[in-house]
Amino acid sequence: MCGIVGLFLKNEALRPELGSMLTDMLITMTDRGPDSAGIAIYGDAQDGLKMTIQSDTPKVAFAGLEVALAEVLGAPVTVKVLDTHAVLSLPDGTEAAARAFLTARGLRIMGTGHSMEIFKEVGLPKDVAARFGIRDMGGSHGIGHTRMATESAVTTLGAHPFSTGDDQCLVHNGSLSNHNQMRRVLSAKGFVPQTQNDTEVAACYISSRLAEGANLGQALDGTLQDLDGFFTFVVGTKNGFGVVRDPVACKPAVMAETADYVAFGSEYRAFAKLPGIDDARIWEPEPATVYFWER
Template identity: 50%
Template structure:
């Protein structure tokens, strides 16, 4: 099961309503699995202030005040800490890799939920309805959001096992399905020096994609490599601060639907998650084809069939 949703807003007039729309989408998918949930929001000025880098820490063993004081002293610049449920959202006028390195050095065993610019990642154990209420998701703003509600099959029900997996700068992945050869790929990535935070199969795919992107591939190339490397049944949504992409496995076993208007692009595991979006009655709506990457950016809209 599991339910995934994503919303990419083309119209700036809708940016103040991102959280409200995303919350409706995510909570509609709750009966596909409600043991844990998570979101990634791009562009909220409170969660990820303009001109600041952000890092999400999940369940750090320290108070917000201690984290802020420790990292501010380390970096020599103020670090703000917002607490949302079990997630601490750090922000500072520093390079995201520098902020991340300082956080990992000070708290080496903490789970990093995500990092980058304009990105806030929140995740935890519980239903998306309860978590969205505690996060105040309906009040969030921005141009893009991704969400996931999980039915655990591959690893424990913990914040570390919740999606999104946001392991590269500004990147995140949500997944419905399972990979049958993830253990082999995990061993190969570990041998290449890649570290893991969980035993979840989705993290393997997220780190595989992040590795390909870091090596210079674009998202279509990275997801093409996923289809050639991973065995199993899956629908994946991969995003960064400027793009939003969807791909399914060779037999398209896991459900997915995409809708597109001049004002937004959205995808979900089921149409009912899209039914409340403004103008959906006039949207182009389709089921994504097997092994076809559908990708959009903030400047252009593209589809690329895999070779």
């Protein structure tokens, strides 16, 4: 079943409230999928690379990581630990070396970019958000997901969002019927899914289209042609977010827009605590129609 939320802020004054608003929205969707949850936050872009990593044994895995990684890269590194995750700040041009080092140490890479941070774990949205202090995070936009697993195991790696490109991630409600075929096609192009989750296949598909020069709208439009099944996708990028539903649109979805923000929710009640919601334009996204907002 799953629950999706998304929030794109137009009003810069609301940036400090992004994490709090997203958390409230996601907690409201808990009964649509209580086995795991995750949120992607787009904050201020930084010089150099930002990489979010995860470990089931963070006290051991993150001990001495800053010094060890700096020695390997030959450049300064900062490590900000948040429960089972850590956000690394690295110099540009060091991603390949950092990935090789971190993977060899058994660390999982959740996502990379210049503004995106991803936090996801098994558990209820309220617990996952509290573990990472999501309420205290600010930014320009973000997406979140609470999951009811139907296509793969209840694990951290199976939780959403999935990130397969710099500053790009995806959450999904639904099921794809041709994901195994598409997995082979994408792997041949160098976009190799790391889990059995069909959602990661969709994320890889969008990354491949963006790498080929498509814009976000074109990449989302391509999902309607090449991905079979029933789905609602919400995608985050460095500059904004986008929404698309399959031609049948059997999964619930609703959007709200004011002068201050654009919001997405699997149900209207996700918007209940948003400021100015009484005056918002509310609508249900049309089937097979791409919506996206960028700065």
